[in-house]
Amino acid sequence: MEWPTVIAEKLSIKYPIIQAPMFGVSTPKMVAASMNIGCLGTLALADLSADQSAKLIQETKKLTDQPFAVNIFAHYIPEITNDLQQKFIKTKFFIEQLAKESHLEVNLPDLENIKINSYHEQIDVIIDEGCKILSFTFGNLDGESIQKLKENGVLLIGTCTSVEEALVLEKSGIDIICVQGIEAGGHRGTFDVENIPQIGGLSLLSQVYDHVGIPLIYAGGLYNARTLYAAKELGAKGFQVGSILLASQESALRLFEKEKLKAVNERDIVLTKSFSGRYARGIKNKFIETLDNSEYVLPYPYQNKLTNELRKVAKTMCNTDFVNIWLGQSIHNYSELSTVDILKNLILEVKEI
Known part of the structure; x- marks a missing residue:
């Protein structure tokens, strides 16, 4: 198989393989x-604050002098209403009791103590740090941000999960689209939170x-040469891989x-909103089975922030039912x-097709 060249040339890389962002799994060492x-x-910045984003970018720069990508969440932040406040209180109590029944002592934050970050505060950091490749998911960037990034020479990669979303991205001047199939691990990049x-x-x-x-990058189910070849035949010029790196030496996942x-x-392997309030694909466990289709799932990012402490505690206890x-x-x-070595083996396998 001969590698497509258009995206490799645009991104100044030898092989058109993109390491998926995977916030919470990928690390500066993996990048x-x-x-x-x-x-x-790809360095996952998700919805971190400007200071946290700058720190991670600087840490990664110490490990490589090559232009890596950064990835952010272009998400909508729901207004805090009285209904949301009441639902937050009920959800917090329910999750704390569920954790206690499983011998996990957690003190989840109150709504007023949760800090919600908008991607807008990351834009200046990305420009100031000299990042030249930005990918994003959960929606599209606003026109002002797109213009500002382009004026500073930043190449933009948007994520779509439908033709309609792809057309929106193209019309707004995005340079490359990452097409995410439903089989992909992690969060759906869908613009509409509810109707994926x-x-x-x-x-x-x-x-x-x-x-x-x-040009299109494809993400979803790529784990060997045959899957890459199939994507290439259907129009992909780049190939985003994530799950094949989950157990790698550089992964942030713990041994358990x-x-x-x-x-x-x-x-x-299921789609769930239980941990974050947005649909994501992962391994079913007690927490997912209990909360899915229940009244105890807040909209993103409130559910995500609420359950963060629970997941941290579960990790320290090596408890797979709550991570x-x-x-x-x-x-x-x-x-x-x-x-x-994982990527090298994939490259060698592709060359043999």
């Missing part, structure tokens, strides 16, 4: 390792390719979480090699 093998490393298009990746990729004229990957089967392990549908042998 640098991806760059070292000639792929694009559940479109299989290869069907979506083919349709988006027919409707837009800018990596062990959980080895026993997973196809029935265990989120995001995972795509393509089950395989989750390698514990270094990111460099």
Whole structure:
């Protein structure tokens, strides 16, 4: 298989393979390792504050002098209403009691103590730190931010989960689109929080390719040469991989979480809003089964902020029932090699097709 060149040239990389952001899993070391093998490393900034974002960017710069990508959440922040306040109180109490029943002592934050960050405060940091590649998910950036970033030479990669979203991104001047199939692990990049298009990746990729004229990256189910080849045949010029790096040496997952990957089967992988208030694909556990389809799920980002302390405590207790392990549908042998070796093996496999 010959690699498509258009995205590799745009991103100044040797191979058009993009390490997925995976907030909470990827690390500056993973980003640098991806760059070292000639792929694009992506630093996940999610909805961190400006100061936290700057610190992570600077930490990554110490490990690589190559232009890595940064990724942010272009999310809508719901207004705090009386109904939301009351629901927050009920949800907090329910989750604390659920945790206590499982011998996890947690003190979840009150609504007034939660700090919600908008992506707008990250834009200046990204520009000031000289980042030249920005990918984003959960929606589209506003026109003023797009103009400001472009004036500072930042290449923009938006995420779509439907043809409609792809057309919006193209019309607004986004340079590259990452097409995310429903089988992809982690959060859905869907613009609408409630009504997510559940479109299989290869069907979506083919349709988006027919409707837009800018280069496409594909994300969802890529774990070996055959899956990359299929995406290439349907129009992908770049390939975003995430789940294959979950158990890597540079992954932030702890040993008990990596062990959980080895026993997973196809029935265990579900879409859920329970941890964050936005749909994400991961491994089913007690928390997900209890909260899904219940009244105790707040809109994003409030649910995400509320459950953050619970997940931290569960990690310290090695309790898989109360942590989120995001995972795509393509089950395989989750390698514990270094990111460099995992990507190198994938590249070699692709060359043999």
